[in-house]
Amino acid sequence: MLLAIDLGLVIEKLILIVVVISASLVIAMYTTFAERKVAAILQDRRGPNRAGPFGLLQPLADGLKLFFKEEIIPNFSNKFLFILGPALAMLTAMMTSAIIPWGNKLELFGREISLQITDVNVGVLYVFGVVSLGVYGIMIGSWASNNKFSLMGGLRAASQIISYELAMGISMIALLMVTGTLSLKEMVVQQQAGYWNIVKQPLGFLIFLICAFAECNRTPFDLPEAENELIGGYHTEYSSMKLGFFLFAEYINMFVSSVIMATLFFGGYDIPFFNEATLSPNIAAILGIVALMAKVVFFIFLFMWVRWTIPRFRYDQLMHLGWRILIPLALFNMLATGASILYFQ
Amino acid sequence: MNLTTLVFILLSVMAIGSAIMMISSKSPVHSVLWLIVVFFAISGHYILLNAQFLAIVNIIVYAGAIMVLFLFVVMLMNLNAETEPVKNYRLQLVGVITGGALLLVLVSAVMKIDVEQLVEMKVGDQGLIKVLGMNLFKNYVVPFEISSVLFLSAMIGAVVIGKKDETANH
Numbered sequence: 041m042l043l044a045i046d047l048g049l050v051i052e053k054l055i056l057i058v059v060v061i062s063a064s065l066v067i068a069m070y071t072t073f074a075e076r077k078v079a080a081i082l083q084d085r086r087g088p089n090r091a092g093p094f095g096l097l098q099p100l101a102d103g104l105k106l107f108f109k110e111e112i113i114p115n116f117s118n119k120f121l122f123i124l125g126p127a128l129a130m131l132t133a134m135m136t137s138a139i140i141p142w143g144n145k146l147e148l149f150g151r152e153i154s155l156q157i158t159d160v161n162v163g164v165l166y167v168f169g170v171v172s173l174g175v176y177g178i179m180i181g182s183w184a185s186n187n188k189f190s191l192m193g194g195l196r197a198a199s200q201i202i203s204y205e206l207a208m209g210i211s212m213i214a215l216l217m218v219t220g221t222l223s224l225k226e227m228v229v230q231q232q233a234g235y236w237n238i239v240k241q242p243l244g245f246l247i248f249l250i251c252a253f254a255e256c257n258r259t260p261f262d263l264p265e266a267e268n269e270l271i272g273g274y275h276t277e278y279s280s281m282k283l284g285f286f287l288f289a290e291y292i293n294m295f296v297s298s299v300i301m302a303t304l305f306f307g308g309y310d311i312p313f314f315n316e317a318t319l320s321p322n323i324a325a326i327l328g329i330v331a332l333m334a335k336v337v338f339f340i341f342l343f344m345w346v347r348w349t350i351p352r353f354r355y356d357q358l359m360h361l362g363w364r365i366l367i368p369l370a371l372f373n374m375l376a377t378g379a380s381i382l383y384f385q
Numbered sequence: 386m387n388l389t390t391l392v393f394i395l396l397s398v399m400a401i402g403s404a405i406m407m408i409s410s411k412s413p414v415h416s417v418l419w420l421i422v423v424f425f426a427i428s429g430h431y432i433l434l435n436a437q438f439l440a441i442v443n444i445i446v447y448a449g450a451i452m453v454l455f456l457f458v459v460m461l462m463n464l465n466a467e468t469e470p471v472k473n474y475r476l477q478l479v480g481v482i483t484g485g486a487l488l489l490v491l492v493s494a495v496m497k498i499d500v501e502q503l504v505e506m507k508v509g510d511q512g513l514i515k516v517l518g519m520n521l522f523k524n525y526v527v528p529f530e531i532s533s534v535l536f537l538s539a540m541i542g543a544v545v546i547g548k549k550d551e552t553a554n555h
Contacts, residue, residue, distance in 0.1 A: 121418075135437065153551060169441050172449025176421075178452070183414060183460050191460060198457045202450060368412045 048151065056157055058150040060137050069290040071340055078344040081214070106284035114277050117186045125181020126278065126285035127247050132174040133292035139166050141225040143309045143328040144278035147321055156225055163222035164212060167300060168205075173253055175201045176307035177289065178257075178264060178274045179235060193273030196355065197264035201255055203362035207249035210370035211244040214377040215304060218315075234317070238305045243373045245305045247366055252297045254362070257290060259347040263355055298339035307333050393504045395431055400426035413459045417452060433489040433504065436512020 075087070076098070080087025088095040113122055143155040156247055175198050182194025195366040200344075218240050219227050231237060238245050254261040265273030275286045302308060309328030310316075353361070400423055407419035424447045431440035510516050520530050 161437045163439045165438070165445065169444040169449060172445050172453075175453055176456075179460070180418070181454055183456075195457060195460065198453050202453060205450070 050268045052151065053157060056153070056155070059140075059255060060142065060157060061134060062132065064137055064292055064295055068288060069103070071291045071295060072102065073099045074340070074346050077349075080340065081346050082345070082348040084153065086337075095108055102357060106281050109280040111280040111282070112277075114186055117277070118184045118187040119380065121180050121184035122277075123282070125177050125184060126282045126289070127177070128180060129177030129289040130285050130292070131164075132170055132177060133289040134294065135170045136167055136300070137297045139163060139224055140296075140303060141228055142332065143325045144316070145321060146325050155329070157241075159223055159225050161223055162220070164304075165217065165222060168209065168212070170255075171208075172201075172205055172294070174255070175266070177286075181278070182208065182274035185274075187277050189270045189272070190274050190276045193264040193270050193276070197257065197274060198263065200257075200263065200362075203259075203359060204251040204254035204366070207247055207366035207370045208255065210367065210374055211241075211247040211251070212304075213375045214244045214370070215218060215241050215248075217377050217381060218376070224303050224308070228310060230349070232310045236307045236310070236312075241305065241377070244377075245301075245339060247370050248305070249301065251302060253343070253346065254358075256293045256297055256343070258294065258343055260350045260353050261358065263358060264277060264353060283342070293334050294340060294343050295336065298343070301339055302335035308332055338348060389433065389504050392429075396426050402432070408478050414456065417459055422450050424452070426452075426465070431512065434512060435510060438514040438517055440513055492497040508525050 050204040055075040071087070076086045079085075079096075088098040091097040091101045113119055124222070137275055138157045138292045139160055141154075141156040141159075146153045146155060156199040182197070185191070215237060216222065218237065220229055221227060221230070227237070263273075264270075266273065270276070273282055278286060309325075311327060311331045316328065403419045403422040407416045407423065411414050411420060424443060428440040428443045430446075431437070431443060482544065
């Protein structure tokens with residue numbers, strides 16, 4: 041039988057899914073707080089410091105405010121699609137976390153629990169599939185708004201994500217040629233034994249990083265919601281928690297793409313210059329999660345640092361960068377990788 | 386009835402139902418969205434056949450890229466039921482005849498199905514990425530290369546057509 045069921049496994053995975061999803065939500069929540077604090081520091085301000093000690097309750101206050109706002113659905117819009125938009129944005133943002141190896145195995149109650157929800161055969165391609173679906177939330181939402189500014193934002197998002205997906209895919213192919221595996225878990229194990237992939241694929245990482253910024257719609261690539269041209273871009277007509285979902289999905293995307301970058305290029309849960317095998321497995325697993333989170337925090341900070349430093353691109357500059365610079369660079373990187381693999385064989 | 390059969394029936398109902406919705410819905414945007422649902426159902430079928438690579442590539446290429454472009458174009462053109470020209474009587478008749486012929490072929494194919502065994506149980510690993518890659522690049526490398534040259538020429542053709550206006554203006 042193809043679909044056999046083991047009850048212990050089901051419970052174990054359910055708990056893992058709940059933990060991973062709620063952890064991503066909480067981290068994304070505090071990323072909004074961190075964003076405001078980092079922005080304040082970079083602009084020589086204090087930032088939110090009224091709600092709770094050091095303003096730590098600010099995200100809760102923000103969430104409550106969004107929940108209690110009046111909900112407005114435009115008269116001439118398709119109500120179902122209007123609600124589907126933000127729901128899809130949240131869904132696709134969360135789905136990627138299913139195949140990320142958060143740490144090595146834990147040993148609890150005599151069971152070995154793998155800290156990865158599922159190690160699917162297609163691995164990295166699954167990440168790609170979900171990323172390429174991410175644009176639907178924005179497109180459907182923007183079309184259902186029945187507003188030309190929203191529609192412009194949605195169209196911009198679609199063409200931007202399609203353009204940058206290509207370069208991202210080609211840079212990933214070069215990485216796959218080096219590692220020879222699609223499984224994220226296998227990649228982390230390889231990096232624990234040898235060098236991190238950043239050493240073998242520096243150019244590939246740079247391309248991947250730029251494309252990740254574009255896929256997350258972060259400044260300098262936030263043209264879908266460029267407020268000085270398009271009012272609010274694709275979420276112009278949204279209010280209350282639906283607007284909150286759109287904005288929140290951006291932060292979850294940021295978190296997930298930081299985890300992906302840490303896993304693909306920076307050793308995932310590997311602790312640098314240290315052999316985990318000398319510790320007991322449980323302690324090693326927990327330290328591994330801490331190491332992964334440290335790398336993730338660095339990347340999230342990088343996202344914010346860039347946002348508050350670099351101004352937004354013009355739309356033609358964005359397309360020029362994507363098609364005329366990043367794709368040829370990624371193709372060159374792929375060729376060079378292939379040539380060096382053949383040479384060192 | 387086992388779980389695999391149940392999943393198969395669910396996916397089939399989903400695929401056929403959304404295909405019918407795609408044809409019958411008035412708004413082109415809704416048609417595109419229903420077509421995306423069809424692609425997801427078909428990807429589910431691929432997974433049932435243990436062809437995970439095909440399933441994910443189907444989602445990346447069709448649902449993730451081609452349908453986004455479809456949606457893009459349909460949204461840009463702003464097609465509505467009111468502005469859509471009504472097809473004349475003769476064209477409708479031709480449509481009915483060709484559709485009827487297709488239906489005849491499909492029904493005759495369906496008649497031959499063995500209803501006792503609805504789904505294949507032990508499907509093997511033909512669709513897994515490693516087996517597929519080995520097959521493509523060892524046994525079928527020449528057809529593979531020929532089709533990629535074909536794709537390349539199609540791409541160049543598209544770029545040439547896209548550039549046409551620019552040269553005409555100068």
